[in-house]
Amino acid sequence: MGWRRTHDELDELVAMLPPLPEPWDVAELCRRLADQRKRPLLLHPIDLPALPFGLWYDDGERDHVLYRSGVTGYHRDHVVLHEICHLLARHNTTRAFTFEDLVENAARNRFDTRQEELAEMFASRVLKSARRPAPVGEVEQRAREVFGTV
Numbered sequence: 001m002g003w004r005r006t007h008d009e010l011d012e013l014v015a016m017l018p019p020l021p022e023p024w025d026v027a028e029l030c031r032r033l034a035d036q037r038k039r040p041l042l043l044h045p046i047d048l049p050a051l052p053f054g055l056w057y058d059d060g061e062r063d064h065v066l067y068r069s070g071v072t073g074y075h076r077d078h079v080v081l082h083e084i085c086h087l088l089a090r091h092n093t094t095r096a097f098t099f100e101d102l103v104e105n106a107a108r109n110r111f112d113t114r115q116e117e118l119a120e121m122f123a124s125r126v127l128k129s130a131r132r133p134a135p136v137g138e139v140e141q142r143a144r145e146v147f148g149t150v
């Protein structure tokens with residue numbers, strides 16, 4: 001899969017987002033996205049080390065984005081946006097009707113590398129264009145370095 005194709009797909013996915021909140025607020029973006037898609041989108045901080053940092057699933061009526069409750073600030077926003085990319089691109093739609101289904105699916109249903117790269121690029125791109133408040137501390141600073149965005 002060539003770079004150009006990935007680039008075009010990234011542009012299309014970013015264009016599916018509603019206007020970014022100013023100042024930046026990932027929860028507000030999710031509310032706007034839910035309104036735009038006329039479909040509930042719920043954010044759930046969870047404390048479950050067995051799961052990856054973030055997870056998206058579709059319960060048939062609503063979309064859910066789970067993220068580790070210990071993850072905050074820039075890193076949390078990055079995780080949430082990564083999952084939103086999978087949601088918008090309909091990567092391997094996972095339907096989970098119970099929490100057990102969800103955990104089982106999460107263990108089995110891995111996205112392919114290209115989808116993962118696309119989701120990472122999407123999250124970085126959105127955070128780059130968002131007007132974020134100044135960084136608060138060392139942890140956020142480190143997250144910025146790890147994720148390579150300004």
Ligand SMILES: [Zn+2]
Nearest residue numbers: 082111116119
């Ligand atoms: Zn992913």
